[in-house]
Amino acid sequence: xxxxxxxxLGSGPGxxxxxxxxxxxxxxVAIVERENLGGICLNWGxxxxxxxxxxxxxxxxxxxxxxxGLTAASISAxxxxxxxxxxxxxxxxxQGVTHLMKKNKITVHMGDGKLLAANTLSVTKDGKTExxxxxxxxxxTGARARDLLFAPADGKRIxxxxxxxxxxxxxKKLLVIGSGAIGIEFASFYNDMGADVTVVEMLDRIVxxxxxxxxxxxxxxxxxxxxxxxxxxxxxxxxxxxxxxxASIKGKDGKVATSEFTHCIVAIGIVPNTENIGLEALGxxxxxxxxxxxxxxxxxxxxxxxxxxxxxxxxxxHKASHEGVIAAETIAxxxxxxxxxxxxxxxxxxxxxxxxxxxxxxxxxxAGFDVKVGNFPFMGNGKAIALGExxxxxxxxxxxxxxxxxxxxxxxAEVTELIxxxxxxxxxxxxxxxxxxxxxxxxxxxxxxxxxVLGAYGKxxxx
Amino acid sequence: xxxxxxxxxxxPTMEEGTLSRWLVxxxxxxxxxxxxAEIETDKATMEFEAxxxxxxxxxxxxxxxxxxxxxxxxxxxxxxxxxxAPAPKSTAPAAALPEASKTLEVVSKPMDTPxxxxxxDVQKQSSGxxxxxxxxxxxxxxxxxxxxxxxxxxxxxxxxxxxxDVEAFAGGVSAPSTVHxxxxxPLLAPHAAIDTDIPHEVIKLSNMRKTIARRLTESxxxxxxxxxxxxxxxxxxxxxxxxxxxxxxxxxxxxSVNDMLIKALALALVQVPKCxxxxxxxxxxxxxxxxxxxxxxxxxxxxxxxxxxxANKSLSKISTEVGELAARAKEGKLQPHEYQGGTASISNMGxxxxxxxxxxxxxxxxxxxxxxxxxxxxxIVNDALAIATVMSATGSFDHRAIDGADGAMFMKVFKxxxxxxxxxxx
Numbered sequence: 001x002x003x004x005x006x007x008x009l010g011s012g013p014g015x016x017x018x019x020x021x022x023x024x025x026x027x028x029v030a031i032v033e034r035e036n037l038g039g040i041c042l043n044w045g046x047x048x049x050x051x052x053x054x055x056x057x058x059x060x061x062x063x064x065x066x067x068x069g070l071t072a073a074s075i076s077a078x079x080x081x082x083x084x085x086x087x088x089x090x091x092x093x094x095q096g097v098t099h100l101m102k103k104n105k106i107t108v109h110m111g112d113g114k115l116l117a118a119n120t121l122s123v124t125k126d127g128k129t130e131x132x133x134x135x136x137x138x139x140x141t142g143a144r145a146r147d148l149l150f151a152p153a154d155g156k157r158i159x160x161x162x163x164x165x166x167x168x169x170x171x172k173k174l175l176v177i178g179s180g181a182i183g184i185e186f187a188s189f190y191n192d193m194g195a196d197v198t199v200v201e202m203l204d205r206i207v208x209x210x211x212x213x214x215x216x217x218x219x220x221x222x223x224x225x226x227x228x229x230x231x232x233x234x235x236x237x238x239x240x241x242x243x244x245x246x247a248s249i250k251g252k253d254g255k256v257a258t259s260e261f262t263h264c265i266v267a268i269g270i271v272p273n274t275e276n277i278g279l280e281a282l283g284x285x286x287x288x289x290x291x292x293x294x295x296x297x298x299x300x301x302x303x304x305x306x307x308x309x310x311x312x313x314x315x316x317x318h319k320a321s322h323e324g325v326i327a328a329e330t331i332a333x334x335x336x337x338x339x340x341x342x343x344x345x346x347x348x349x350x351x352x353x354x355x356x357x358x359x360x361x362x363x364x365x366x367a368g369f370d371v372k373v374g375n376f377p378f379m380g381n382g383k384a385i386a387l388g389e390x391x392x393x394x395x396x397x398x399x400x401x402x403x404x405x406x407x408x409x410x411x412x413a414e415v416t417e418l419i420x421x422x423x424x425x426x427x428x429x430x431x432x433x434x435x436x437x438x439x440x441x442x443x444x445x446x447x448x449x450x451x452x453v454l455g456a457y458g459k460x461x462x463x
Numbered sequence: 464x465x466x467x468x469x470x471x472x473x474x475p476t477m478e479e480g481t482l483s484r485w486l487v488x489x490x491x492x493x494x495x496x497x498x499x500a501e502i503e504t505d506k507a508t509m510e511f512e513a514x515x516x517x518x519x520x521x522x523x524x525x526x527x528x529x530x531x532x533x534x535x536x537x538x539x540x541x542x543x544x545x546x547x548a549p550a551p552k553s554t555a556p557a558a559a560l561p562e563a564s565k566t567l568e569v570v571s572k573p574m575d576t577p578x579x580x581x582x583x584d585v586q587k588q589s590s591g592x593x594x595x596x597x598x599x600x601x602x603x604x605x606x607x608x609x610x611x612x613x614x615x616x617x618x619x620x621x622x623x624x625x626x627x628d629v630e631a632f633a634g635g636v637s638a639p640s641t642v643h644x645x646x647x648x649p650l651l652a653p654h655a656a657i658d659t660d661i662p663h664e665v666i667k668l669s670n671m672r673k674t675i676a677r678r679l680t681e682s683x684x685x686x687x688x689x690x691x692x693x694x695x696x697x698x699x700x701x702x703x704x705x706x707x708x709x710x711x712x713x714x715x716x717x718x719s720v721n722d723m724l725i726k727a728l729a730l731a732l733v734q735v736p737k738c739x740x741x742x743x744x745x746x747x748x749x750x751x752x753x754x755x756x757x758x759x760x761x762x763x764x765x766x767x768x769x770x771x772x773x774a775n776k777s778l779s780k781i782s783t784e785v786g787e788l789a790a791r792a793k794e795g796k797l798q799p800h801e802y803q804g805g806t807a808s809i810s811n812m813g814x815x816x817x818x819x820x821x822x823x824x825x826x827x828x829x830x831x832x833x834x835x836x837x838x839x840x841x842x843i844v845n846d847a848l849a850i851a852t853v854m855s856a857t858g859s860f861d862h863r864a865i866d867g868a869d870g871a872m873f874m875k876v877f878k879x880x881x882x883x884x885x886x887x888x889x
């Protein structure tokens with residue numbers, strides 16, 4: 001008989017949530033983790049970066065205290081103290097997950113897990129190996145930062161996100177390669193903290209998965225904040241020197257120029273953690289390096305499931321958690337509803353923030369929709385002006401034929417807290433009339449969500 | 464204690480009705496069983512009877528008012544033993560008042576001729592009571608595509624109908640969505656007044672006529688009909704009928720050709736079950752019994768009383784039932800269960816000399832048989848021209864549920880049963 005009904009390999013936001021849900025449904029569950037319970041997300045990702053960005057935000061406000069009629073003198077930032085706070089936040093949450101495992105009677109096996117068969121896993125810790133058998137195994141090993149082939153991160157001058165989170169020193173002149181969520185968040189953080197930041201993006205706009213209007217607005221805003229942004233540009237070579245890094249960057253015009261930086265953050269994507277966990281021997285099907293799964297997270301090997309960053313995009317913690325629930329409920333004999341990737345919101349915590357869900361205007365048109373588009377600026381919102389955050393906009397894209405909300409795209413203060421409203425609406429399949437009939441509280445930033453919908457149908461009130 | 468008299472639901476499908484006539488006036492004293500009003504529903508005019516005693520204090524809806532919604536308070540009755548003055552004796556709080564005024568229940572009985580209504584109507588009503596659970600977007604798409612959500616199965620939380628369900632349903636039964644961009648014409652949309660100089664009289668449609676119009680429009684718009692005609696020789700059947708009637712005479716029973724065709728239709732449905740079905744969106748109902756709706760013309764329209772399980776009834780039984788149901792149909796005294804349902808219909812216009820016609824399917828039934836006149840025709844018998852009594856019969860089949868080959872098989876079996884009629888009495 002198997003030791004467990006379910007063993008989850010990896011305890012990130014996908015794995016630990018899957019374990020909890022399965023335990024709640026009465027399954028005997030174990031979880032295997034090689035490093036920290038909670039995985040990258042709450043130890044080295046989403047949460048500690050938010051702690052860092054909060055410090056940067058407050059620092060930013062202090063520097064602009066006079067805008068609010070206040071005086072703040074002798075303002076300075078202590079990067080070590082900022083990092084220490086961030087680590088404290090991560091630790092608190094890590095302990096929270098430990099508690100959740102205990103509360104749900106989930107056995108935690110610390111060590112390196114490796115599949116020996118579809119229902120057997122070995123866990124090695126300090127040279128000692130034990131074997132676990134399980135009726136079902138969920139692979140939730142996540143992903144790691146992709147290295148530049150010609151200049152792997154060394155943690156001294158060339159960093160990945162992980163080094164950037166615990167910097168050995170405050171960078172003076174920082175090069176950020178890649179302008180996805182991770183790259184832009186660190187660029188924004190270090191820019192706010194006082195570094196001279198340059199962002200290099202290969203594509204023709206930053207945050208390229210977002211709506212083109214958002215990219216354009218953000219580029220303008222970050223440039224105004226003193227950042228140098230190079231789009232359509234590539235780093236040809238990167239050399240660590242005694243005092244920093246030397247980078248040859250090919251610009252939009254095709255000319256290569258060499259610049260010196262004190263540090264460099266490489267944020268050019270992720271690589272799934274598929275190696276050394278026994279997948280090859282089992283013949284698990286892959287697609288471009290990621291595990292192939294069905295809508296209920298099954299791989300092609302019976303009893304073997306996969307969730308999170310090791311599977312298809314988007315590579316987001318909340319997508320992993322949701323998949324964890326779907327997999328656990330399916331294993332327990334339930335029939336959970338499939339997740340629609342177009343209803344998964346994405347958030348980037350730069351300053352100003354970016355949040356979106358669904359199709360961009362361009363993608364919607366490409367898909368053949370006849371669209372109605374609304375766009376309401378922060379400038380027209382009382383609360384935004386009172387906050388001193390009058391920059392940004394909320395854009396909505398509707399299917400003209402059915403009134404379906406195809407996508408929503410926001411840039412500006414606190415938009416990451418607003419996007420859920422549209423996500424609920426999309427998931428519930430509300431149409432434009434439902435949003436219009438909703439009473440939004442005054443004065444809030446959320447009123448812009450209303451105005452944007454009204455605007456898509458030519459009924460905007462405050463513009 | 465004032466009693467609220469509410470507009471009653473006199474049939475399962477009734478949502479509103481016409482208060483044709485008050486049979487009492489304000490100040491009248493009524494007792495249980497007294498007739499209060501005549502109410503015209505979509506099916507019939509019904510009498511509305513009191514079950515409480517008291518005095519009619521107020522008539523709130525004028526006689527002749529159309530479209531009175533079920534549940535609307537139409538009159539107030541003061542309990543007889545009570546002081547008519549509205550002075551409450553107790554100091555009960557206001558919140559308790561709604562409980563104190565009880566709703567008058569009514570007993571109704573049919574007065575006019577009801578029209579056939581089908582299970583679809585009843586189902587629509589019952590699901591209407593439970594309300595269709597669907598996302599706003601699914602509803603919008605259904606409207607755009609002209610789909611009826613009652614036949615769509617929901618896959619969302621608690622069976623909620625979501626976009627994917629409607630699109631899958633639409634993909635299954637209709638052409639690409641672009642074809643359906645324009646919203647469907649609402650059934651029985653108020654037509655623009657016809658401007659004419661020809662002397663005329665405007666006749667207001669009865670609710671029954673409206674129901675006929677709506678259901679036939681629905682059938683022709685939504686059900687793709689396929690028509691299959693056969694010529695059937697009747698000589699053997701007529702001969703058998705003569706012999707049977709001779710021996711049944713003592714019992715006062717006289718079989719008609721139609722009685723025998725009802726039995727033949729039922730037996731054919733049992734032998735070819737693929738034609739004894741109802742199309743229901745993602746599903747199809749395969750009936751285990753053949754209940755035959757027999758079209759009966761009545762002065763106000765048409766009604767189809769049902770011969771339940773006709774395949775297992777003797778001809779004499781069928782004949783007696785048809786006679787009895789038709790008589791009551793003409794008097795307007797059929798009970799709803801006697802004309803609601805049925806798995807297939809038969810319509811016979813032979814007595815008017817109609818040679819052949821195509822009948823409109825009565826949804827959700829899957830077929831209807833249209834019977835023409837039995838007449839002497841030149842006919843080839845054993846490769847020689849002879850005279851035979853022959854009728855043309857046309858089956859109309861719901862092509863969504865029934866393939867042409869199955870319909871053809873059905874017509875063949877029906878023809879054989881009629882031409883070799885001993886099977887009808889076995």
